[in-house]
Amino acid sequence: MRDRRAERREATLAEIVDAAWTLVRREGLAALSMRDLARLVGMQAPSLYSYFDSKHAIYDAMFAQGARAYLDEEALVVPTGDPLADLQAGARFFVEFCVKDPARYQLMLQRTIPGFEPSPATFALSIEGLNRLEARLTGMGITDHRSLDLLTAVGTGITDQQISNDPGGDRWISLVDEAMEMFFHHVTKTNKTKQHTRTKRCA
Amino acid sequence: MRDRRAERREATLAEIVDAAWTLVRREGLAALSMRDLARLVGMQAPSLYSYFDSKHAIYDAMFAQGARAYLDEEALVVPTGDPLADLQAGARFFVEFCVKDPARYQLMLQRTIPGFEPSPATFALSIEGLNRLEARLTGMGITDHRSLDLLTAVGTGITDQQISNDPGGDRWISLVDEAMEMFFHHVTKTNKTKQHTRTKRCA
DNA sequence: GTCTATATTTGGATAGAC
DNA sequence: GTCTATCCAAATATAGAC
Numbered sequence: 001m002r003d004r005r006a007e008r009r010e011a012t013l014a015e016i017v018d019a020a021w022t023l024v025r026r027e028g029l030a031a032l033s034m035r036d037l038a039r040l041v042g043m044q045a046p047s048l049y050s051y052f053d054s055k056h057a058i059y060d061a062m063f064a065q066g067a068r069a070y071l072d073e074e075a076l077v078v079p080t081g082d083p084l085a086d087l088q089a090g091a092r093f094f095v096e097f098c099v100k101d102p103a104r105y106q107l108m109l110q111r112t113i114p115g116f117e118p119s120p121a122t123f124a125l126s127i128e129g130l131n132r133l134e135a136r137l138t139g140m141g142i143t144d145h146r147s148l149d150l151l152t153a154v155g156t157g158i159t160d161q162q163i164s165n166d167p168g169g170d171r172w173i174s175l176v177d178e179a180m181e182m183f184f185h186h187v188t189k190t191n192k193t194k195q196h197t198r199t200k201r202c203a
Numbered sequence: 204m205r206d207r208r209a210e211r212r213e214a215t216l217a218e219i220v221d222a223a224w225t226l227v228r229r230e231g232l233a234a235l236s237m238r239d240l241a242r243l244v245g246m247q248a249p250s251l252y253s254y255f256d257s258k259h260a261i262y263d264a265m266f267a268q269g270a271r272a273y274l275d276e277e278a279l280v281v282p283t284g285d286p287l288a289d290l291q292a293g294a295r296f297f298v299e300f301c302v303k304d305p306a307r308y309q310l311m312l313q314r315t316i317p318g319f320e321p322s323p324a325t326f327a328l329s330i331e332g333l334n335r336l337e338a339r340l341t342g343m344g345i346t347d348h349r350s351l352d353l354l355t356a357v358g359t360g361i362t363d364q365q366i367s368n369d370p371g372g373d374r375w376i377s378l379v380d381e382a383m384e385m386f387f388h389h390v391t392k393t394n395k396t397k398q399h400t401r402t403k404r405c406a
Numbered sequence: 407g408t409c410t411a412t413a414t415t416t417g418g419a420t421a422g423a424c
Numbered sequence: 425g426t427c428t429a430t431c432c433a434a435a436t437a438t439a440g441a442c
């Protein structure tokens with residue numbers, strides 16, 4: 001039998017988290033306050049503590065929601081078998097996912113809230129995202145960790161510059177495909193070097 | 204004749220800014236408070252207002268000091284004439300400059316202080332840094348803005364990942380030389396493509 | 407220039423009635 | 425579960441004496 005009370009509670013929890021996102025997108029991630037949040041959902045501030053133990057607990061719920069959204073949307077990017085094209089599609093997805101919600105990016109990847117870190121359960125969700133990226137690369141024959149680190153650096157670098165220096169524009173987004181071409185040629189060339197075939201390419 | 208009063212004032216201004224750096228490095232950039240700062244220099248909080256109009260004015264002085272430090276230290280990186288080696292040396296300098304003081308990096312490049320932006324005079328100093336980078340690239344024959352944007356993305360991406368995910372280590376720092384090799388080969392190859400010589404390389 | 411005292415705002419969080 | 429009332433802490437900034 002349906003538990004109507006539990007359903008109601010879940011709905012209110014979700015409503016509070018949604019309102020929190022609305023606030024931080026409007027005012028900045030650090031500007032979230034329990035009073036403002038309560039007002040936005042039609043409560044008094046103390047009532048929020050019936051749903052969340054603290055403000056950090058709300059940040060944690062937001063983080064978890066963001067991580068789930070990433071996993072859900074990432075799953076829609078299906079590989080074609082063309083390594084470079086797949087790399088580009090994956091990078092475009094990542095950068096666009098981050099850029100379209102800078103507050104979420106700040107919460108999940110930049111960690112600027114003093115004293116906040118995600119709970120173990122929530123953090124596990126974000127680790128899963130990195131694992132999937134690693135799996136995609138492995139599918140392309142890229143297996144060394146240095147290449148993975150280089151790729152994440154390029155991805156976050158483009159994202160950061162886009163958000164910081166051209167918000168709303170596409171100055172760095174438009175470089176994603178080119179950047180992935182650069183990265184792909186680099187890692188494939190390096191592999192061939194290791195197999196001692198690079199200098200034989202033109203032979 | 205020396206103005207001993209002005210000298211004394213300058214010394215106190217510098218002392219306050221230095222103490223502010225000490226605080227933000229210890230507690231985080233956003234945690235700077237006038238009370239703590241005053242205590243560290245042996246004053247009461249209101250006395251600081253004889254030297255700075257507001258907390259933002261202190262941030263501005265810190266920003267300006269950071270920008271001057273960058274310009275001074277950047278000037279010590281002298282080109283050798285070898286484009287790739289110079290690119291690598293410049294990138295190593297940039298990443299190390301940022302990584303060795305994350306609070307400064309956050310103030311100058313990430314802009315996470317709500318409501319703070321540098322004054323026009325201070326901002327001009329940071330623009331000068333970008334101009335010098337552009338000049339260095341021009342000296343290597345790299346003149347298009349897309350390449351400059353790609354380079355800044357790679358540089359800040361490596362820096363961000365290093366600070367966020369391996370503080371105190373060198374997991375991403377150790378990728379700088381390789382990343383610059385990747386970038387350099389990409390931009391030189393692209394140039395050759397534009398000159399329609401790429402497909403003739405093996406002929 | 408520095409101090410004491412204080413205004414003012416803002417925030418997270420709790421107690422206890424209903 | 426929600427409210428009112430309140431606590432407690434921290435912060436920026438100002439007024440005015442010395």
